Amino acid sequence: MAWQQIAAEKKAHQLDSVPKEWLTSDLPSEETLNVINFPQESNVLSALDREITESSVASLLANLASSKWSSVQVTTSFYKRAIVAQQLTNCLTEIFVDRALARAKELDEHLEKTGTVVGALHGLPISLKDQVGIKQIESTIGYVSWVGKFAEKNSVLIDILESLGAVPFVKTNVPQTLMWGETFNHIFGRTTNPYNRSLTSGGSSGGEGALIALKGSPLGVGTDIGGSIRIPAGFCGVYGFRPSYNRIPYAGCVNTLDGVDSILSVLGPLCNTLDGTKTFFKAVLSKEPWLKDPLVVCKRWSEEEYNLIDHGNGGKLCFAIMWDNGIVAPHPPVRRGLELTKAALLAAGHRVIDWTPYKQAEITKNIYDIIAAAAAEDFKTAVAPTGEPIITSMALIQQDPEPPLFSPPEGGIPAFELWQLHKKKRDLRQEHLNHWEETVSQTGTGRPVDAIISPMAPTPASPHGLGGIPQYTLPLNLLDYPAMIIPVSNVDPELDVKEPREAFYTAEDRENYEQYDPATYENAPIAIQVMGRTGEEEATIAMSEIIDQALRAAKPKL
Amino acid sequence: MAWQQIAAEKKAHQLDSVPKEWLTSDLPSEETLNVINFPQESNVLSALDREITESSVASLLANLASSKWSSVQVTTSFYKRAIVAQQLTNCLTEIFVDRALARAKELDEHLEKTGTVVGALHGLPISLKDQVGIKQIESTIGYVSWVGKFAEKNSVLIDILESLGAVPFVKTNVPQTLMWGETFNHIFGRTTNPYNRSLTSGGSSGGEGALIALKGSPLGVGTDIGGSIRIPAGFCGVYGFRPSYNRIPYAGCVNTLDGVDSILSVLGPLCNTLDGTKTFFKAVLSKEPWLKDPLVVCKRWSEEEYNLIDHGNGGKLCFAIMWDNGIVAPHPPVRRGLELTKAALLAAGHRVIDWTPYKQAEITKNIYDIIAAAAAEDFKTAVAPTGEPIITSMALIQQDPEPPLFSPPEGGIPAFELWQLHKKKRDLRQEHLNHWEETVSQTGTGRPVDAIISPMAPTPASPHGLGGIPQYTLPLNLLDYPAMIIPVSNVDPELDVKEPREAFYTAEDRENYEQYDPATYENAPIAIQVMGRTGEEEATIAMSEIIDQALRAAKPKL
Known part of the structure; x- marks a missing residue:
């Protein structure tokens, strides 16, 4: 059969x-670009559906535990x-209502x-990126060749x-291929x-971001090897958390670049409240995932560390x-987001200093080279069974596409060359850590900087085919720093005017500016x-x- | 200059x-094989030197802290x-008395x-495997080509x-090359x-083992990627501890196979008392090594876990x-060591069951293939500057050597092939963990087996050129299980007689038996x-x- x-x-x-009864007949026209309020304002959902789906994770869990709302009710409302x-x-991708x-x-019974x-997430519906293995359900991750591969068992995360x-x-x-900051494939579009x-x-x-x-x-649960949780969270205005390697169990999820081993994709939550990301993380750790997935770090949730024992107990931070990373300058609204954050933190009594970027281009190149080492062969193997083409552009109309953001070398590289890249990686991580430690002289707290705040990307969500430049997310996947995405505001053409600019760091910087x-x-x-x-x-x-x-405290004044 | x-x-x-005054004139003849008691029985050391050097780490630290003994005295005694x-x-290798x-x-002042x-190890002399970087000192690790490379700074471990x-x-x-279970090189012999x-x-x-x-x-501090702490500890009758990946900081140590990245060499202690290994491990963690080496797991020493919170609080284990691993059967004395242990544990009220080996040959092959992926090129690069030959046998007389235990393929393998090995590795780790979890039905404790006990090697210390078969140590470097070596006894020809045996698992098994x-x-x-x-x-x-x-409690009766 043709692909x-x-x-x-x-x-x-x-x-x-x-x-069929859940399909909406009063959909906005295709020309309606902003549909964020459609579900809440149209009458496709009942009042109760709307109340439930507008609730925070904390209040959902409370109302589920008290039986105010049944899990069947909550799941139905979110499903609709x-x-x-x-x-x-x-x-x-996969829809399995009955199950x-x-x-x-x-759970209700x-x-x-x-x-x-039953547990800390009793009755709560959770959405999952297509990679997460659920017994008897497919994980095609957009490969036509993978249609029909039903998971024989749950991933460890689903069991937990x-x-x-x-x-x-x-x-x-x-x-x-998962190696894009946008979302398009030959099966689901x-x-x-x-x-x-x-x-x-x-x-x-x-x-996940859109949902x-x-x-x-x-x-929701996403994965991140170069920004794949953070970019959609940031572009869609939700919270997203990329934990360090191997704290959330990955076993039983499918992946591309499988076997890369020295740069690890990680699982993490996306949510409309920050508290939900904590609830997810803490709940998963409470089940001792290291006894189920051998790669998971044997470390319990630390209330001590959450109480900022290593950060002056959370007093003045x-x-x-x-x-700006010195490679691609952020667009005006991105900069405004940082300014709002700085003002809010100062108003809350914290210190804010400037971070000097450290070898961002070298770090980006190194991680890129490592994950590209055998990627071409990996992609080719994946699409071989049906002969579906490997997608080379995310543009709406695919004419004369530019080379894709991620274009790994044909044939890959030898293991010895890869080892040399790993040495470089280790050195870069060491240098970046030293760079961070050295900030102790500038903070006035007696500690190095407590956390770094940066753009998530140089742009807000971009037009199709132009988006997902990972320069601000990718370095962290090498440095293995945990990172939280926090939504701050929305692009306002009156506030976010384009300023003239003449000098550029790179051709990419100019292109990004011009866009x-x-x-x-x-x-x-x-x-x-963060x-x-x-x-x-x-x-x-x-x-x-x-x-x-x-930020929330400052908002009324901003 | 010729190498x-x-x-x-x-x-x-x-x-x-x-x-010169520390050199001994009354050395035993070369024919004297057992020299373990020479230092204590000859008069090359003063009575005080002997008292000090026979003391445990705990008593040394106590006497140093109370100023009963100065650090100069203790260091001098151990140096002599x-x-x-x-x-x-x-x-x-390196001797630096004045420093x-x-x-x-x-420290005394x-x-x-x-x-x-100054800290938990005040005044205690510590020996270090040649890999550990000390400022202004060489780490040749037996490569003539590395003579003259003085470390520009301390490794993180030395700083700590x-x-x-x-x-x-x-x-x-x-x-x-470090890839032997014996010790010989062209510089130090x-x-x-x-x-x-x-x-x-x-x-x-x-x-370290001999010292x-x-x-x-x-x-002492050793390193282990296939048994390199455990084999010398076991062969020399001392305690040796191989921690999991990345708990003790490796940054600033030199290595072979540098960049292998998916199978990690680890640092760990060797000592005459078990307590000394704990003292070392706990003390290093107390200095938060994750703030100094980016690869170190951010996890404090857990007193809770030491108190066996995950193992019924240490009651009946x-x-x-x-x-036997089903590949190479252990020699009679090795088996006797296990029997002594079983008897001692039963006498102490614990349960002891048999462990069914799981895919030991496949695990061994996988780790071997991964570390061999680019090893030939790595070794060649290391010896190139002087043209010294790569050693191919550890025998005393090197005639018609058999291929060395570790003979990586010329030219290495492509990165894509390495990725496939990594996938296999992950699967083997998962299966082995599941295998361990499944023992819950056999233990009678409600938990899976608390710890596995096995031979360290199929032989006691072997004649030169025959030793260091890593079948019982290497799998753990893939599974990443922490392992402690505990000395139990010594070969006694009267007790450890050779039994006739006719069937063999493998050619290697027969060869080992015949030896x-x-x-x-x-x-x-x-x-x-363990x-x-x-x-x-x-x-x-x-x-x-x-x-x-x-074991100590049982000894008088054994």
Whole structure:
């Protein structure tokens, strides 16, 4: 069977799996770019559906535990909204309503019978990037060649989430190969940005970004090897957390670049509240994932570290802002996001200094070279069974595409060359750590900088085909710093005017500058990235909460 | 200059660095094989030197802290004994008496002036495998081509040890390339086993093994990527601890196979008491090494885990003994070591079951293939500057050598092939963890097996050229289980008779069987290996203490 036909049948099967009564007839026209409020304002959802889907994770869990809302009710409400989100932005891959509702029913019965919740996530529906293995469900990750590969068992994460009482209910869209900051593949097509559908939702966890932003899921799980949690979170205006390597179990998830081993993709949460990311992280660790996935670090959630024992117990902190990486300058709204953050932190009594970027270009090149080492062969092997083409552009109309952002060398490199790259990587990590330690002389706290704040990308969500430049996210996947994405505001053409600029760091910088036009990016979310030190997930979450609270407190005045 | 001349000059320089008054004139003849008691029985050391060098780490630290003994005194006593050990077994590389004594003097003055110790290891001399970087000292690791490369700064471990008050005082011998279970190179020559000099001291931390056994150092640091701490510890009858990846900082140490990245060499202690290994590990972690070496896991010493919170708080434990890996059966004395251990544990009230080996051959092949991926090129690059030959046999007389244990493919393999090996590695780790978890049905404790006990090697210390078969150590470097070596007894020809055997697992098994002859191995130490789970260093130390105490308690009766 031709790959086109396999893809078409799979897509048709996806449509069949949606209950017809959940399909919306009053969809906005294709010309309507901003659809973020559609689910809440239209009458496709009942009042209760709307109340539930607008609730925070904390309040959902409380109302589920008290039986105010059943899991069947909560799952149904989110499922209905997810289907609306799907019609608006094409964010879903696998849809399995009956199975999710059966699971929700079991949980409701358990609670009714025993009076106790199954676990910390009792009854909560959770969406999952397509990579996450769920028994008897496909993980095609956009490869037509992978259609029909049903998982023989759950991934470790799904086992853990289920033991916590969660309800996996949808899987979400990704770009073919996963190596894009946008989301498009030959099976499920393109995911768009709900704030402005002429823009990308980011990638590779782009389905999650759009779905969570539209409140079609209270909590989602993405993966990140170069920014794939952070770019969609930032582009779609939601929180997203990239933990360090091997704290959340990856076993049983499918992947591209499988075997790269020295730069690791990680799993992490996306959510409309920061608190939800903490709830997810803490709950997963409570199940001792190191006893189930041999790669997971044997380290419990540390309340001590969350209470900032290594950061003066959270009193006066010193943050450093990296305004610009010296390679591609951020667009005006991105800069405004950092300025708002600085003002909010100063108002909250913290110190803010400037961060001097350190070898960002070298770090980017090194990680790129490592993950590219055998990527061409990896992609070729993946598409070989059906002969589907490898996608080379994310543009709407694919004519004379430029080389893709990620174009690994044909044939790869020898292992010895890879070893040399690893030595370079280790040196860069050491130097960057030393660079951070040396800030102790500038902070006034007696400690080095507590956390670094930077753009998440040099642009807000970009037009399709131009987006997802990973210069501000990719270096962290080498440095292995945990990073939280915090939404700050949205592009406002009146505030975010284009300023004249004559000197440029690089050709890429000039190109990026020229792309900016306030009208094009209207409404696109603005986000910041907060980075802690390797393994400091607890402290990074706690400091992100401090920053987030400062931003929320400052908002009325901004 | 020819490599032979460079090596000869370096060796002559080493001899020059020994104070002449410390050289012993009454050395035993070369025919005297067992020299383990020579330092204590001859009069090359004063009574005080002997008292000091026979003391445990705990009592040394107590007497140093109370100023009963000065650090200058303690360092001098150990230095003198180390020089005796050097004359007996050729275990040292770098000797820097003045520098160590100057450091000891500083510490003494600090204590005298302030009344407080500098840190948890105040005044304690520590020996270091040649790889460990010390400012202005060479780390040739037996490569003639590396003579003259003086370290520009301390390794992170040395900085930490010095901040704890330790006194680095000698470096110790290794085999060229480090990929041998014996110790011989073109610069420093061969290290022999102090219990029987016709046998190897093991490798690659073979200098440490011989030095610690002769009590020429109270505490030593080795490295392990395939057994290099455990083999010399076991062959020389001392304790040796291989922690999981990245708990002890490696930054600033030199290495072979540099850049291998997916199988990591680790640093760990060798000592005459088990308590010394704990002291070392806990002290290093107390200095938050993750703030100095970016690869170190951000995890404090856990007293909770040391108190066996995950193992029923240390009440009744269930150990599993792997008597035999199904590839190479252990020699009779090795088996006797396990039997003694089983009896001691049963007498102490614990349960002991049999461990079923899981894919040991596949695991061994996978790790071998990964570390061999670019090793030939790595070795070639290292020896290129002087043209010294790569050593292909550890035999005394190198005629028609068999291929060395480790003979990586010329030219290496492509990165894509390496990625496939990494996938296999991950699967093997997952399967082995599942295999361990499944023992829950056999233990009677409600938990899976608490720790696995196995041979350290299929033989006691072997004759030169036959030793260091890593089948019982290498798999752990892939599985990343922490492992403690505990000395149990010594080969006794009356007890350890050769039994007839007709069926063999493999050609290697037959060869190993045929090599055994009680007289050849007389006096060689017998050791066991105790394995915990990845990242469970604290619990592995605690369970090793339980086993060690059981063995000591049983000894009078055995």
